[in-house]
Amino acid sequence: MKDIEVKFPLIEDISMEVAKKYGMIQPGESKTQSVRAVFFVDPNETVRAIIYYPLSLGRNFDELYRALIAMQTSDKFNVATPADWNPGDDVIVSPAGSCGVAEERMTSTEDLDCKDWFFCTKKLDKDLVLDSILKK
Structure with a gap:
């Protein structure tokens, strides 16, 4: 190259x-x-x-890039990324710290998809992620 x-x-x-x-x-x-x-x-x-x-x-350079973008996304948006995550996929929102917060979270107007009090995901727009990470 x-x-x-x-x-x-x-x-x-x-x-x-x-x-x-x-x-x-x-x-x-x-x-x-x-x-x-x-x-x-x-x-x-x-x-x-x-x-x-x-x-x-x-080496798998696509995986290296994916891992880097996932770590930067986690830092920037205070979320976790599941296995095989790519920009545009749902992210995991950190669990609430107490039951009161958990109940509030389950009824929150934030666009969360909660399976239970300890596991919620949300959409994170691919362009938002890439624009904020790569600063286009």
Whole structure:
């Protein structure tokens, strides 16, 4: 690929120092090659997610992008995203903290789909998500 601007940091680890410190040498594969790993680090320098791939397995860049957008959506809108979530899919609203709040929540005018007091989902518009995350 040519003329691609990478807008995030990448680590080159020729000495294998980082790979050894983080236990990334795959047993039985090689003494000089590490697994392929993706570390999602937020602006506060907190590791939010790690995805490991053995040398023999290609990475799924659509899944990496999906995971990144899901984490950013969770942060921006104070929601959780279910398995296989993509922008435009329903999100999970955090459970209420007390029974009184739970009753209020079940009768709320907010557009929630509550299965019970502890599990509610809501629509989150795909364009709203992408516009606020990607700042088009």
